Amino acid sequence: MSSSNGYGALPHNSRPSANGDEEQQPLLHGSNNQMSKTTRWRKNMTADVRRDWADLVLLACYIITGLLDSASISTWGSFVSMQTGNTVYFGLGITAPHESTRWIKSGTSLGCFCIGSVFFSALHRVPSPSPKRRWILCTSFTLQMLLIAAAAAIITFGPDAAEGVDPKESIDWPVLAPIALVAFQSCGQAVASRALKYNALTSVVLTSNYCDLFSDAELLALRNPERNRRVGAPTLLLIGAVLGGVLARSSVGAAGVLWIAAVMKLLVVISWLLWPAEKE
Template sequence: MAAPDAVQYGSFSVPGQTRGSTNATRDEDARLLVGRKSGYGQRWRGKMVQDVRPQWTGAILLLCYTITGFLDSSSTLTWGTFVSMQTGNTVFLGLGPVSSDNRWKKSGLSILAFCLGSFCFGRLHRSISPSPRSRWVLCLAFILQALFSTAAASIVTWGPRAKEQNDASWYVAVPIALIAFQSGGQAMISRAVKHNALTSVVLTSIYCDLFSDTELFKPSNPDRNTRVAAPVSLMIGVIAGGLITKSSLGTAGVLWIVAGIKLLLIVVWLIWPGDEEGA
């Protein structure tokens, strides 16, 4: 009399199921699982290469104006120079021959770093992707901005402390260069999302466009509303940045907050609606 097939402890068998059919079922399950994973991957890749919808991206640029206010108020209080708005730095640089301090040197460094940042981020948006509005490019741009902001914050937090505003040592110059570089990248976002007027670093042209608008007092005027919101957003950042700089958090606190906002904006770009025309 033949002995029954041994069944190991902890296992079970299904009547009528052979070892071959079990293996076939496992193979089929594996193929289905791989197919599902492949489908998820394809959808994810499709989402990341998709252009973001430009509508309402002006709201992100207005937040960038607030970031500019944070940075420039803190940098002028701490180092005596701007790191985003380069018109003032150009004036400081021009006053170099008649100045007795190092402000013109720091302003010149900020201008140079900002221009280099605009150059590099411009190539990032236009050269490595068919569209400057690709989701993954926008995410990468803000990842880099966050990294530069974090590096500057780390130096200010754990590096040597500047003895006075006129100090131009490396622990002053390097954070200025890092922040100005990423500010050039931030300004490029307005070009990528087709809001050229909202550079997030310039207000003079916005004031001109606002008060020369023939429909300035029209009840429904979205362009006017946006132009009004830009200086208001920057002023909010300036006031907040000044208060934080003068508090126990100091300039380092401002830089860490900016780095955190940049990381938050990466998430915003990830969930931002895609452009159906670019899908």
Template sequence: MTTYGTTNGSAAVPNGTSGDEEQPLLRNGSSKPRSVVSRLRKQMTAEVSRSWADVVLLLCYVVTGLLDSASTQVWGAFVSMQTGNTVYVGLGLASLIYPPTNARLYKSGISLVCFCVGSFLFARFHRYFSPKRRWVLCVSFAAQTLFIVAAALIVTLTKPSEDKDHVGWTVLAPLALVAFQSCGQAVTSRALKYNALTSVVLTSIYCDLFSDQDLFAFQNAERNRRAAAPTLLLVGAVLGGIFSHSSLGIAGALWTAATLKAIMVITWFFWPAEPSDDEE
């Protein structure tokens, strides 16, 4: 009697097709998701290109101006530029000898300490996982965004004190959170080898800008960066001043800064990568 199907022990199925012959089709169908994951992994572990990355760092100056302007107006302390806070701490320590003690001692002191701790942690995070790796930059700026969001929620959901010298947790907690994340921008400038664009220092930029022997040259990329940095910080400072005097208050400045940081996260996700050895 003639047997239809295969003779290798596989079970016969209609139309003379064995179960084994269907397996490659199933495997091919499941390879597509793995390729998507593989491409995503390759993208996230790639190092971002430095080309034009200074544009993102310059945008950080707007955030710095926005936050420092609003925080000094409302809280009486900086959250990014720690030179001013160091002077305020010095004046506060002097007030211990000649009372009354200045409330800026506590506010500026908290901001300065949190900035230093943040610098310690952000720098080690970047160094441990590779400074320019895409996912590292995305996580860094996502963390900065979340810290600002947390500060914005505290300010939005609590009633502000009418006393400008108030040093309760509703002031110190958001101040500490924003100061902690501010150093992430400076650490990124080091990671991308744009050491001058820390977004927390202007004095050295002013000096380097106006002492540049090619100050009036038609093409001078360094001059352009140095000129753009204080200009953008000034724009942010004006916005921060407007927010702090408006009905939105410092909460408006914080939510705006968080939005800008979130945009930077998306920007790093789509930023071009450095060419790999295979592509070269």
């Protein structure tokens, strides 16, 4: 004889329906999968990128440097990456400050480059015990991309230069601001080369590169990776300089060159996202 169970009560010998457990399973699996993806993403972003072949990414940055410097020289008469020339221009300006305004733009570029060096070195050094962390490299090059894009936006959407004023002599903010932004980000590539232990691939200087290349005792050896890098660096920068000069003098203009450089920086960010991690 069965006993009454009351409203909603289960029989004494009954068990919860298996369907009830199954109804909860998708939620649990979905939560676990989401946690697993988040964990994998976090682990991937906090891993060190593998140094092997990373020099190819740094060599590609020489093209960007060539684009930016050739467009800057063609348009404003000062460098935004290679600061040796800016130092000379600044020194000449001190001796004859009223002959040209180039020294003001060169000094602006030089000062912002130095400040950027402090910033990007701190970015690689302070938040993490390893400067090769994937998220640090991605963050660094994302900031570089955004700064170039901001400079390009100022040229594209900002006020036009005063009529009859040579852009190479103008020191208005639509000229100085892009120079400052691009110079600030330029040292990010050099700091990244230090983080990856490719100290020769700074992408902002070639004088020492030429010296090391032609003083190499194994210059003509069949297998010489260092020699190959030293040949690739000036070659790629020359390619970028030619392209930047041609585009800056065309309808594309300096703004177009900066937009192209920003896209190339984005490709570098994607490269670091997909780059293999160091083995634990």
